[in-house]
Amino acid sequence: MTASNPLFADRLIAWQEQYGRHDLPWQVSDPYRIWLSEVMLQQTQVGTVIPYFLNFIARFPDVAALASASPDDVLAAWSGLGYYSRARNLHRAAQMLVNSHGGHFPQAPEALIELPGVGRSTAAAIAVFAFGARAAILDGNVKRVLARWAGIEGWPGEKRVENTLWQLAESLLPSSGIAGYTQGLMDLGSQVCTRTRPCCGACPVKEDCVACIAGRQSQLPAPKPRKTIPERHVVLLLIRDARGRIFLERRPPAGIWGGLWSLPEAQDTLSAASLCACRYGVNVDFDPPLPDVRHTFTHFHLAITPLPGAVNGAVVVTDSGTGWFDLVDIETLGLPAPVRRLLK
């Protein structure tokens, strides 16, 4: 926050009143519906949840109805939503509520979290929407909003980062208007501060958003680190002419091997001939591919399939980005190491 901006929470509350969602079927006072919606929304988006929610409520209108239903009926109503342990936990929790809480929901997040299927964030959401508790939620949308706004580095799945986010989420809570604030945070994350292509122009907190100011929306929050680096595959074309020269192409200035001379690259062996005809205007007869060569970069493995081929007669090259080279001249060119190795 800067001195010239109203509080983060106040801007979010005002935004939610004007642009947020107010007509969702679980925006009611019934804790049962709020709980059900929060569990359904744990791994599933709003648009998918709505019909399941309406059907579920029609079949099991209250906690008692759910508690006394058969597991099969509950699972049937859940069928298609996925993560079926949610339905089993829901059923168990309904029975706990009937047997141990007189069929009523406890109000404190610390009590709600005891229900199976209710974690810290879901407990807070229920407590906020059903009972007006002053508690912080931290779901995927909120993590993204806060990580961007405050410029929090690191992957939010990492404990250290998550602790920081929880702390921030608590510190930003308003003293009043908690439900509108919490709904606003959710709505902002799902409608404006989206994972890809966020609509920062429509954001009520863009003025002091670290990611927006620095243009780092695509870098925050940091993605989950991959343990196995991805494997990429290219076909490199070893095209010779009648004089034994090799055909090279200068690579685009940005990206892998930027600006270096290299062998033409094809997606696969089958498209190589049409690519040569289309892009270079030469007809090439390709031989069977040579065995793959593997090369490891920092961020991915590259499997190279060398594909030898021949054109007949001399070919005049007009494009300055391509050319025919004698093998002896290639020594003096700037070539990527694996390509140089391949040519030997």
Next chain:
DNA sequence: AACGCGGGGCG
């Protein structure tokens, strides 16, 4: 084809 999603269960 890989990723993201909240919570639970495991070692």
Next chain:
DNA sequence: CGCCCAGCGTT
């Protein structure tokens, strides 16, 4: 605590 899983939708 870190690690993995669940199932569907999105990218």
